[in-house]
Amino acid sequence: MGRRQRTSAIVVGAGMAGLLAARVLSDHVDQVRILERDRLPGDAVPRGSVPQGRHAHVLLVAGQRLLDGWFPDLADELVAAGAVPLDADEPVRHRGRGHRIPSDPGFPALSMSRPLLEGTIRGRLLRQRPNVSVADGTPVDSLVLEGGRVVGVQVDGVRHRADLVVACTGRHTRFLDQLAGLGFPAPQVSAIRIDVACGTCVVPRRPDDLGGAPAVVVNDLPGDHRMGVMVPVEGDRWMITLGSFHGEAPPIEPAGYEEFARRLPAPVIADVLARSRVRTPVLTHRMPASQRRHVEWLDRTPPGFLVLGDAVCSLNPVHAQGMSSAALQARALGRAVARHGPTSPRLPRAFYRRAARVVDVPWRLAARAGGPGVVNRYLDMVFRAGRTSVPVARQALRVRNLLARPETLMTPAMVLRVLRAARRSPDDSEGAAR
Ligand SMILES: Cc1cc2nc3c(=O)[nH]c(=O)nc-3n(C[C@H](O)[C@H](O)[C@H](O)COP(=O)(O)OP(=O)(O)OC[C@H]3O[C@@H](n4cnc5c(N)ncnc54)[C@H](O)[C@@H]3O)c2cc1C
Structure with missing residues (x-):
């Protein structure tokens, strides 16, 4: 041989x-x-x-x-x-328009x-x-x-x-x-037009920021025009990335940047910016399309x-x-x-x-985000249902984490659950952000 x-x-x-x-x-x-x-x-x-490496990256x-x-x-x-380490028992806070979105993936994660x-x-x-x-x-x-x-x-x-x-x-x-x-x-x-513009800065991290929560995501879902994330990174720092879709980009000068954060549906990121005397300059990135x-x-x-x-x-x-x-x-x-x-x-x-x-x-x-059609309307309903049903929120999260295929949200048992829970869930127009 x-x-x-x-x-x-x-x-x-x-x-x-x-x-x-x-x-x-x-x-x-x-x-x-x-x-x-x-x-x-x-x-x-x-x-x-790798210019995107300057912005918040979640694995x-x-x-x-x-x-x-x-x-x-x-x-x-x-x-x-x-x-x-992001403690699985103290989940990342998701803040939307008046809702605290359940986000208990049950998986420990790391942020850096x-x-x-x-x-x-x-x-x-x-x-x-x-x-x-x-x-x-x-x-x-x-x-x-x-x-x-x-x-x-x-x-x-x-x-x-x-x-x-x-x-x-x-x-x-x-x-x-x-x-x-x-x-x-x-x-x-x-290509799917997204017109994303984001701006990132890094500030010192204090243990009592966010009332002890490990990270925060603030967005305006559904509609998704502006958002902010604040994740802990090495060196006891927060990395803050503010972004917009099809809209006004986050400004790079400090006051405008903070004002952009304040206009998000919850002011948590703006509050951390306001008390941070040391901030790195805001670095920006644009992405016209997926x-x-x-x-x-x-x-x-x-x-x-x-x-x-x-x-x-x-x-x-x-x-x-x-x-x-x-x-x-x-x-x-x-x-x-x-x-x-x-x-x-x-x-x-x-x-x-x-x-x-x-x-x-x-x-x-x-491709579905914000688009028309029955499937998209259903997926919006899944999102709403997830606010009151832990099984729906968990399965939606598994899909978003690429652990399960979207079809798993379409089984007859899941559809029934979604319909029931969506009826109990608050409407998007309700409530003020906290
Ligand atoms: C603002 C922003 C935020 C993001 N946040 C996240 C996130 O939170 N989570 C997540 O999972 N993903 C995120 N991403 C996406 C993630 O950054 C990319 O999916 C990932 O970097 C893709 O890796 P890659 O190796 O394919 O490309 P890249 O990381 O871009 O690497 C390509 C490499 O190829 C090298 N190269 C190119 N041409 C040549 C050549 N001719 N010869 C030699 N070397 C070459 C480059 O120098 C570079 O090192 C984000 C993207 C952006 C824009």
């Missing part, structure tokens, strides 16, 4: 998707190299090519569970680095800045998987093809060969354009190449699903590679089919 050929993979991009794709590939491929264009910082500080339970499986005891390491999460995962990946390496300061210019197959990438005129190239380059990706230029079909793109590249519909795609993460689907940040969606796609990649092998010409389509099932859920949830 001949010796097995050694296999290698290149992952382009060391963001959340790239790190997790490398983690799953390291189980199936002999050598995994991550090529990242940024210089990677030693400390938990934001970096240039949903689906993503957290996958991370726990791939990186045992990661949570302990994060806490040692300053991440804040995105750079701390990403940097800790990167460190763990490199320590735990000796067959994975990262080259930073290495911008990939193009794919290298031979005989219709991707066989590597080109960086500054130098070719790097690999059996599999996985592009985790974030929302913008040039490689699909390159392939289209070479005669491969380009994926259809769907965007999905339908790679699963491609009838021809070159062997040896895949895209994953925001490059496939970048979602409305308000639902906090992007990193968990990347983790679920990485799990799909692991399963597809386990079945077909890293060099199989069948791998891209098999992976894209699995990944589409994963991406479908957050995409459909995002």
